[in-house]
Structures are given as structure tokens and as C-alpha cells.
Amino acid sequence: MDDAIWDLPVRGSLPAAPDPALVAGLSRISSATACAKLHAQGIRRTFIEGPRPIAPGQKLAGRVRTLQFMPQREDIASGLGQEYVERHTALWHVLEDIRPGDVLVVQAYGSAYTGCFGDMLVRYFKRRGGAGIVVDGRIRDLPRVSGLGVPIWCTGATPHYASQAELFPWAYDVPVAVGGSLALPGDLCVADDDGAVVVPLRRAASVLDAAADHEQWELFSRGRIEEGATLSDYYPLTPETRAEFERWRDVKESQ
Incomplete structure (x- = not known):
């Protein structure tokens, strides 16, 4: 990307880590309860529509980190070169910066052709201490990923790698639109068998x-x-x- 006309990856800012007691408290409530209580406060669009757990009984609560995919435009970025290009993108950068307890929330437009994560990336996410992943899109290597024990919500599986089709990992720690909801870096996320819910940090207590x-x-x-x-x-x-x-x-x- 030496001649790129836009500097990638784009990186936003990340607020300080939340109070661990706050996260621990949220881990004890259901996504349905979190969603209902936010609705009572006038915060109505918190449910991330689309992603489902890859295994029953998964549950998580943690700080939101974000990853944003954008449509490819070949004069700026394309999927040619696969990992050799992808490892310089927001996808690799955010994984290198994951902190223990983080929940990675990914904007991928529900794409059926973009495998946002596979075995190696999820394996690295786990080693970094990530709490779980919520993807408004798909993953690949599903059998191996399922065996890693990382809680993941996604819309299904695909054989494609992350930049093989129409999207490209563009930015991280920026606001993202996921399943009809807005997620900001530093928000909190609660997820279980009913789905994933974004909890604004200032509303968590x-x-x-x-x-x-x-x-x-x-x-x-x-x-x-x-x-x-x-x-x-x-x-x-x-x-x-x-x-x-x-x-x-x-x-x-x-x-």
C-alpha cells in the first residue's frame, strides 16, 4: 500500500478500562434483562440483530473493542495477496492490541462472503485474553474455531478469508454499526443465547x-x-x- 491515497488502518480512541466490578455485575444478568432495562431508560436500539452463538450456553460481558470493514475499492485496498496484505490492516492491528476481557464487535454488513475470523486469528485472540467476539457477518474454519472455546456470535460460516470478497478491514476503535445498533469503543456488551446487547458505559450502573x-x-x-x-x-x-x-x-x- 505504498501508493495508497488513504492512510490505513484508521484508528480511533479507546476510553479507559471499565470498573471490573461493573463488568462482573453485568456478567450475572441476561441480555434480555439488559435490553429491557435500557429500553425503560429510552435507549431502544441495543440488540445486535443477526449474530447468533456458535454454541449453546455461551455467555459474556466485557468492554467493547470495535473493528470496521468497509467496501473494497481497488485503488485504495483490495484482497489481493491475502494474509500478506491483511496483516497490515485494522484486523491484525486490533488483534495485536486486544486486552484481557475485551469483546471484539465487528461491522461486516451481514456479508455472507467475508470470513472475518478463522482458526489462527481466533486462537491468537484467545491467547491475548479476549472475552469473546460478536460479528455482524461470518467466520471460517468453524469446526476448529468451535473447539477453541471462545464465545462467538456470528451470522454463519463461509470458506472465504477476510478480504476475499467485497469488504476490507478498514478501521478499529471507531464507532461501528452492527445489526442495526451503534457500538462505541469502551461501551460494554452482554451476550447469551438470546443474542448480544450493547450497554452504553454511562448506563451500565x-x-x-x-x-x-x-x-x-x-x-x-x-x-x-x-x-x-x-x-x-x-x-x-x-x-x-x-x-x-x-x-x-x-x-x-x-x-
Whole structure:
């Protein structure tokens, strides 16, 4: 890329690492709860539509690092040369800078022809201590990648390498659009079998506070419904059953 007309890769900025207690708290709540509590605060587009877990039972929470693919334009960048070109791109650069606990969130437009990661790259990501990967696109080497134990959400598999088709690894630690959601470097991500959710860093503490109350009253309501109570009385709580729940919670906390 000696004669490139645009300097690549583009690198943005990365905020300081979040409080580990915040990440630990988010790891204990579901993506559904995080999504619902953000929606109650007016943050509506947090679900990353499209990517699914490559194995059931995966769960993660961590700081968002971002990778942005862009359409190829041959006078700037193409996939010719495969790894010899790719290792100078944002893809290699972000992997070299992954910190323990980071979640790599990737904008790839849901492309069926771009294998954003394969065995070697995921293996290196794991060695760097990455917590997991959420790709609005596909991966390759699926059997070997599945055996590495790295939590990954993606839209499927492809035999292509990262720059073989219409996209090119362009930038990292920049805002990205993934599955209809905006993810910023330094945001947090929660993901499980229901999918992946972006949690704005400044909202994380309030999400945790709301989630603690929500999960407690759901536990209470679940028990009452199992005992034969009416759904509309306990899900959601009415003012009367809310008072009942608070008495139940007080007893539990005093035990």
C-alpha cells in the first residue's frame, strides 16, 4: 500500500478500562434483562440483530473493542495477496492490541462472503485474553474455531478469508454499526443465547441497579405462578403484589 491515497488502518480512541466490578455485575444478568432495562431508560436500539452463538450456553460481558470493514475499492485496498496484505490492516492491528476481557464487535454488513475470523486469528485472540467476539457477518474454519472455546456470535460460516470478497478491514476503535445498533469503543456488551446487547458505559450502573430489582421480583412472581396465582396479578406486579413482594424480599434479606 505504498501508493495508497488513504492512510490505513484508521484508528480511533479507546476510553479507559471499565470498573471490573461493573463488568462482573453485568456478567450475572441476561441480555434480555439488559435490553429491557435500557429500553425503560429510552435507549431502544441495543440488540445486535443477526449474530447468533456458535454454541449453546455461551455467555459474556466485557468492554467493547470495535473493528470496521468497509467496501473494497481497488485503488485504495483490495484482497489481493491475502494474509500478506491483511496483516497490515485494522484486523491484525486490533488483534495485536486486544486486552484481557475485551469483546471484539465487528461491522461486516451481514456479508455472507467475508470470513472475518478463522482458526489462527481466533486462537491468537484467545491467547491475548479476549472475552469473546460478536460479528455482524461470518467466520471460517468453524469446526476448529468451535473447539477453541471462545464465545462467538456470528451470522454463519463461509470458506472465504477476510478480504476475499467485497469488504476490507478498514478501521478499529471507531464507532461501528452492527445489526442495526451503534457500538462505541469502551461501551460494554452482554451476550447469551438470546443474542448480544450493547450497554452504553454511562448506563451500565443504572442497568445493574434496575436488573437486581427486576430479577428478584421475577423470582418471587415465578414462585407465585407455580403455586397457581393469576398471571396478571404477578407479571408484571400490581401495586398490591408489589407490596407483597417487598415484604417477601425483606424476609429473605433478614434470613
